[in-house]
Amino acid sequence: MTDVSPVPDPVRDRWREPMRRALDEAVRARETGDVPVGAVVLGPDGAVLGLGHNTREATGDPTAHAEIVAIRAAAAGLHDEWRLHGCTLVVTLAPCTMCAGAIVLSRLGRLVYGARDAKAGAAGSLWDVVRDRRLNHRPEVIAGVLPDECGSLLTDFFRGSPDAG
Numbered sequence: 001m002t003d004v005s006p007v008p009d010p011v012r013d014r015w016r017e018p019m020r021r022a023l024d025e026a027v028r029a030r031e032t033g034d035v036p037v038g039a040v041v042l043g044p045d046g047a048v049l050g051l052g053h054n055t056r057e058a059t060g061d062p063t064a065h066a067e068i069v070a071i072r073a074a075a076a077g078l079h080d081e082w083r084l085h086g087c088t089l090v091v092t093l094a095p096c097t098m099c100a101g102a103i104v105l106s107r108l109g110r111l112v113y114g115a116r117d118a119k120a121g122a123a124g125s126l127w128d129v130v131r132d133r134r135l136n137h138r139p140e141v142i143a144g145v146l147p148d149e150c151g152s153l154l155t156d157f158f159r160g161s162p163d164a165g
Contacts, residue, residue, distance in 0.1 A: 050074030114150030
């Protein structure tokens with residue numbers, strides 16, 4: 001029997017731990033009946049600047065997507081600066097058009113996501129807002145970090161799995 005080790009992926013491997021942190025946030029969303037999506041904003045040095053998970057059901061705020069919550073927290077922590085130059089948003093699901101717009105407007109340097117969203121994704125799944133050349137800012141996009149873990153959390157939630165909380 002041969003040992004089948006995963007092939008190293010120099011692009012995605014460094015984002016596995018931050019994605020696990022985003023997955024922890026996603027579980028928190030599930031606990032309040034929200035769709036389990038989690039996000040983390042990292043500073044240029046890798047420090048956590050903001051955490052977020054979906055809170056639409058918990059707060060009654062239709063804009064309370066994980067990405068928006070994390071971006072707001074990161075910007076608030078910077079006090080006098082709303083531009084998130086050099087920062088990275090790590091999120092468990094490809095962002096929707098609203099969140100993609102917020103990513104562009106907040107000047108995030110990089111977007112890292114786990115699962116694709118064929119129904120509403122706006123970072124290469126259905127649309128590609130974040131890389132639209134007509135816009136004044138386009139972050140680097142790294143897709144497919146821990147996609148199975150991210151996707152199964154959502155699948156279990158929508159199927160009403162007992163493990164879904």
